[in-house]
Amino acid sequence: MSIKVRFRDDETIRRAADEFRTSDDLRGFDMPPIDVIYVAEVILKLDVIPLPDLFAVQHKDAALLADLTGIYVDEDAYLAWEKENRWVERRLRFSFAHELAHYILHREELIASRPVSTAEFITWATEQNKYNSAEYQADEFAGRFLVPLDILRSEYDTQCQKLAPTGTAWREIEGMREYIAKKIAPRFGVNRQVIEVRFDREGLWPAE
Amino acid sequence: MRFGELVKSLRIAQKKTLRQFCLEHGHDPSNWSKLERGINRPPYDDRTVARWARQLGLKPGTEQWQDFMDQAALARGELPKPVLSDEELMKKLPVFFRTVRGAELGEKELQDLIGKIKEVHTPDEYQG
Numbered sequence: 065m066s067i068k069v070r071f072r073d074d075e076t077i078r079r080a081a082d083e084f085r086t087s088d089d090l091r092g093f094d095m096p097p098i099d100v101i102y103v104a105e106v107i108l109k110l111d112v113i114p115l116p117d118l119f120a121v122q123h124k125d126a127a128l129l130a131d132l133t134g135i136y137v138d139e140d141a142y143l144a145w146e147k148e149n150r151w152v153e154r155r156l157r158f159s160f161a162h163e164l165a166h167y168i169l170h171r172e173e174l175i176a177s178r179p180v181s182t183a184e185f186i187t188w189a190t191e192q193n194k195y196n197s198a199e200y201q202a203d204e205f206a207g208r209f210l211v212p213l214d215i216l217r218s219e220y221d222t223q224c225q226k227l228a229p230t231g232t233a234w235r236e237i238e239g240m241r242e243y244i245a246k247k248i249a250p251r252f253g254v255n256r257q258v259i260e261v262r263f264d265r266e267g268l269w270p271a272e
Numbered sequence: 273m274r275f276g277e278l279v280k281s282l283r284i285a286q287k288k289t290l291r292q293f294c295l296e297h298g299h300d301p302s303n304w305s306k307l308e309r310g311i312n313r314p315p316y317d318d319r320t321v322a323r324w325a326r327q328l329g330l331k332p333g334t335e336q337w338q339d340f341m342d343q344a345a346l347a348r349g350e351l352p353k354p355v356l357s358d359e360e361l362m363k364k365l366p367v368f369f370r371t372v373r374g375a376e377l378g379e380k381e382l383q384d385l386i387g388k389i390k391e392v393h394t395p396d397e398y399q400g
Contacts, residue, residue: 099289101289101291102287102289105284105289105290106284106287106288106289109284111305111308111309112289112290112291112305113302113305113309113392114301114302114305114392115366115388115389115392116388117384117385117388118366118385121381121384121385122366122385127366127367128366128367129363129364129365129366129367130362130363130364130365130366130367131363131364133363136366136389136392139301139302142291142301143301145291166367174367178362178363179362179365180362181358181362182358182361182386185362185365185382185386186379186382186383189382190378190379190382
């Protein structure tokens with residue numbers, strides 16, 4: 065068995081992310097860097113359950129519970145955030161936003177697809193080894209939720225203005241896209257790769 | 273409202289995440305999570321429960337304080353939460369849409385993971 069989700073186009077996903085971020089419930093917590101753990105726990109009242117070795121075994125920092133009552137979080141990553149490990153904090157922020165995306169977008173599909181035995185779970189988990197549409201949708205939601213387009217554009221424009229005096233071809237310099245993404249990423253509390261993906265998906269600076 | 277739910281609602285009323293609350297008061301997040309989810313029962317030591325009440329913003333002598341202490345006493349008297357049935361376990365399994373490249377799972381790894389999931393939903397008093 066596998067979890068199949070219905071097709072949602074990019075605009076639909078982005079609209080859902082924008083609507084969630086600007087909803088009344090998130091008022092006061094809608095500006096980046098968004099505290100997604102606060103959103104999950106205090107606003108949505110989900111249980112956050114530290115789970116040992118989630119990352120070691122699954123290479124995931126977070127995973128939604130099948131009954132949608134909470135999110136498992138890798139115990140080490142959770143503790144690393146407490147110790148102000150910024151790199152882990154940024155990774156965990158995206159992972160949580162990704163799980164919230166499944167919670168918001170894929171509720172019906174998840175409820176309909178819950179495994180009925182551990183044997184079925186094992187078969188199902190070992191089959192889930194391809195990047196699929198559910199993951200794409202959750203990544204797109206998480207990206208737009210954490211990196212609002214208007215603020216990304218503003219940050220990008222600021223960097224452009226700073227670099228304009230160096231000549232018009234600065235965007236062609238090797239490594240410049242990565243450099244700018246790295247400069248902007250802390251504003252959103254995410255790692256540089258997330259900004260590079262947003263550059264691409266939002267059409268600001270498509271990948272080669 | 274059961275004791276664990278009461279503890280969680282008081283923490284959330286303070287607008288604190290599990291991580292923030294535990295960091296501030298020196299609790300282990302995994303243990304506190306078990307308490308809030310009603311997996312672990314509160315201790316028999318009233319002084320500890322009173323300290324928790326203060327940490328959760330309650331004031332001695334108020335009705336809320338007394339209710340908190342009463343709920344703790346009731347929870348202590350309950351039978352420990354039973355080990356997860358297979359049906360309950362299915363609800364608590366994580367949703368994995370994919371494995372990350374290089375982390376393909378075998379049956380052993382998944383069985384280990386299922387074991388850890390059972391542990392976080394099992395009272396400490398059942399564990400060795």
